[in-house]
Amino acid sequence: MFSYLMMMFHQVLECIRGERFSDLVRKRIYKDRVLVPAEMDLIGEIPFFGHKNQNYQFVEVRLEDLENKKFTYAIPSRYYKALRNLKKGFRNFAILTCGVVVGDVWSTATEPCGKPYPHGDAYITGLCCEEWEIYAFDMAIESSFRGKNLAVPLQRFLQSTLKGEGYKKVYGYYWEDNLSALWMHRLLKFKEYPKRQVTRVLMYYKVEDYDYANQPVIFRDIITVNEEYCWDYKNCSEETKTTCLAFIQSEKQCWELFMEDGALREKCKTCQFRMANMPASKVLA
Amino acid sequence: MDTRVFIHNFIFDELLRGACDTPLNDDEDLIESGVIDSLGIMSLLIFIEEHFSIKISPDDLVPENFSSINTITMLVNRQINN
Numbered sequence: 581m582f583s584y585l586m587m588m589f590h591q592v593l594e595c596i597r598g599e600r601f602s603d604l605v606r607k608r609i610y611k612d613r614v615l616v617p618a619e620m621d622l623i624g625e626i627p628f629f630g631h632k633n634q635n636y637q638f639v640e641v642r643l644e645d646l647e648n649k650k651f652t653y654a655i656p657s658r659y660y661k662a663l664r665n666l667k668k669g670f671r672n673f674a675i676l677t678c679g680v681v682v683g684d685v686w687s688t689a690t691e692p693c694g695k696p697y698p699h700g701d702a703y704i705t706g707l708c709c710e711e712w713e714i715y716a717f718d719m720a721i722e723s724s725f726r727g728k729n730l731a732v733p734l735q736r737f738l739q740s741t742l743k744g745e746g747y748k749k750v751y752g753y754y755w756e757d758n759l760s761a762l763w764m765h766r767l768l769k770f771k772e773y774p775k776r777q778v779t780r781v782l783m784y785y786k787v788e789d790y791d792y793a794n795q796p797v798i799f800r801d802i803i804t805v806n807e808e809y810c811w812d813y814k815n816c817s818e819e820t821k822t823t824c825l826a827f828i829q830s831e832k833q834c835w836e837l838f839m840e841d842g843a844l845r846e847k848c849k850t851c852q853f854r855m856a857n858m859p860a861s862k863v864l865a
Numbered sequence: 866m867d868t869r870v871f872i873h874n875f876i877f878d879e880l881l882r883g884a885c886d887t888p889l890n891d892d893e894d895l896i897e898s899g900v901i902d903s904l905g906i907m908s909l910l911i912f913i914e915e916h917f918s919i920k921i922s923p924d925d926l927v928p929e930n931f932s933s934i935n936t937i938t939m940l941v942n943r944q945i946n947n
Contacts, residue, residue, distance in 0.1 A: 727904035756923050759910065760903035766927050767896065 583663040590657035598723070612777045614756035614790060617705045618770035622743040622750060626736055636730065638737035641672040641681065653681045654722040661718075669697070673738040675721070675730050683721035683730050685738055687714050687750070694746065704778050704787050705753045713749040714742055719761075731764045868917070868945075869938045875912050876934065880905050891934040901931055909937070919944040 595603050643666040645651055646659070651674070653659035658681065662672050665686060674684040688709070690696045696709035701717055709715055716738055721730055739750055754761035756775065765772070775790035869891065877889050880900050895901045901909065909931070910921055921944065930940045 727902055729899045729902045731903055759907050759923075759926070762923060762926055763903045763906045 583660045583667075587657050587660035587664060590655075590660060594655065594657055609781050611779045613779070615704060615753055615776045615778050616756055616762075616765075617707050617751070617753045617773040617776065618765050619707075619773070620739060620750045620752070620768060620770050622739055622748055626740045626743055633728075635677050636733075637676040638734065639674055639676050640741060641666070641674050641684070643667065651676060651679060651681050653684075654725070655720060658684060658720060673734065673741065675725075675734050682725045683719070683734055685716060685719035685734055687716045687738060687742065690714060701753070704776070704785055705751070706773075706776060706787070707751045707753070709749075709751060712747050713751065714747050715751045717752060726760075731760070732767055735764065735768055868941050869934060871916060872913075872937050872941065873934050875909070875916075876900065879908060879912070889934070891938075893934070894932055895934070896928055896932050906931065913937075913941055917941055917945060 592604065595601060639651075641651060641662060643663075646663055646666065653662065662681075662684070666672060669689040671687045671689055672684055673687065674681040676682070688697055688699045690709075690712075694712035696711070696713060696715070698709075699715050699717065701715070702708060707715060716735075719731065719734070721734075742750060752765070752770065754765050756762060777788045777790050779786040779788075873889060873891065876895070881889070906926070910926075914920060919941065921940070925940060925944075930936055
């Protein structure tokens with residue numbers, strides 16, 4: 581409780597010092613904010629996570645490190661968050677320079693068998709971890725260290741560490757209006773799930789499916805990646821991309837028509853198109 | 866000045882801030898070289914939307930569209946024509 585109160589106190593203080601007064605309200609009260617759940621497969625190779633600057637180290641912080649005052653945090657509220665979350669069993673992956681944590685990200689914990697513990701965010705993200713899958717969340721980098729290419733290496737460090745322990749998948753999410761987070765997820769090649777719209781008033785949340793029908797139709801909305809309906813656009817051949825793109829962006833922008841076109845459908849099977857049950861209304865212009 | 870030149874100048878002057886001694890090639894990989902990181906993409910996006918009076922959708926914010934000056938120029942021209 582003490583660490584929670586201290587964390588809140590410092591969060592308020594940081595907003596005031598940074599003249600980000602609106603953040604105090606904006607993060608707790610919003611309407612129809614668009615959330616994009618995402619997953620990262622750890623089966624493949626994780627690219628090198630190091631940084632050109634040798635002064636940065638990537639470490640997993642443990643509770644005893646904080647108790648022994650091995651590290652300090654550049655953002656005070658993150659220290660109290662670490663105290664609180666580490667006691668809960670969550671895991672903290674951090675970027676360190678000169679003994680100071682300048683950025684960190686969290687992951688949930690699992691039992692030794694890989695059975696996951698749930699996380700409260702599951703309600704808004706709709707994500708559910710299976711065995712040897714893990715949820716990563718809440719990344720922060722101290723403001724003076726932003727723009728130094730630290731976010732991607734930090735995520736890769738987390739992924740690489742978890743992969744080494746046998747994990748197969750990392751889940752996460754970003755808010756679509758958070759361009760930095762969006763960009764990081766795209767650079768890391770996260771697969772994106774269908775968007776969700778979230779309304780929050782303090783402790784009250786309302787979560788809805790994203791209203792695709794009232795958005796301009798673009799190709800990527802249709803190919804939103806999901807195990808059930810998926811068009812893995814990046815794996816398509818150039819020819820197929822062109823054919824399918826032209827079809828979907830033509831006047832007959834309709835999922836039903838696409839589904840009726842057997843020849844096209846067959847062709848698209850070569851780019852890992854899977855049969856979808858997505859209603860046509862979701863992709864109608 | 867055409868689109869390419871505006872984008873080139875912005876990246877050279879604002880994102881690189883003179884840190885690059887050699888000329889910036891239009892095909893150079895801006896992501897690999899770290900020029901367009903999470904802050905760089907925001908500055909670039911603000912510049913593009915204000916300067917060219919266009920709106921870049923979040924769905925167009927993919928590395929393929931921002932990997933070089935050439936691909937950024939193609940994206941901007943596509944949006945202008947739309």
